[in-house]
Amino acid sequence: MPELPEVETIARVLRQGAPGQPAVAGRHILGARLLWDRSLATPSPAEFTTRLEQQVIEDIGRRGKFLTFRLSRDWLLFHLRMSGDLVVRPLATAPEPHDRLILALEGDIALAFNDARKFGRVWLVDEVDSVLSGLGPEPLDDSFTADDLFGRLHTTRRQLKPLLLDQTFIAGLGNIYVDEALNLARLHPLTISNSLTLDQAGDLLASIRTVLSDGIRRNGASIDWVYRGGDFQNYFRVYQRTGLPCPECGTPIARITVGQRGTHYCPHCQPWE
């Protein structure tokens, strides 16, 4: 479930807590139980568990699709990839299927990293740059402007869909929000990046911010068996709406494959060329 709005929602809930769920920020880590070694990117399992013990979770944030836990001495980073999730439970609860890591926290609660497909990764590092330095700008950051986006679009000639999915180009977008943003900006997914005008780049940035903000406001999108409580899926304009009418013009939404990703768009509102 993890694009920027979903990760942001998870970070907020862990930081502040939610109805019926205690906050995780501010708690001591009492122990770590790694159930699937390959979920751990670095360091070794032995070093990971000993180094975590007795550190405090000082704060929880997000950069791109990464969750960032600032600890007393280190940083604990999670990437949820396709099916990862972070769940708070009573400490006494038995592990669930697909739990990959369980942290025991003060206050008799557990923080579990659950990840059916095993694509997710965890890092424990003393500085974040080794993991995060390659990420592109944060789309919701005010310092990122239409001029910046226009400039970046013109340093390359790639199709917009795969380019916006490239985390070194812009951080946090995934398959849902790229399709939604391109539809809102009335741009065909195969449009070559350096053909955009400054006005179109401005529209694209505004559309990206609109769909991400709406996603965050709805607590993210919940699809299929991966559920988080968000309801942005009820407001999709094109994503997974193949054959259904475009909300603007009623034309059936088309689906093509771009870079091995399902891509949804309105042939009328987002004409090719």
Add this chain to the structure above:
DNA sequence: CACGAGACCTGTTCGC
């Protein structure tokens, strides 16, 4: 440099 295919994984849904 840009793109496509394959790999990493498991679970659900679809078509026959």
Add this chain to the structure above:
DNA sequence: TGCGAACAGGTCTCGT
């Protein structure tokens, strides 16, 4: 009903 294929919110690597 059963079974294989297709598909899934991500990213890395390799070959052309």
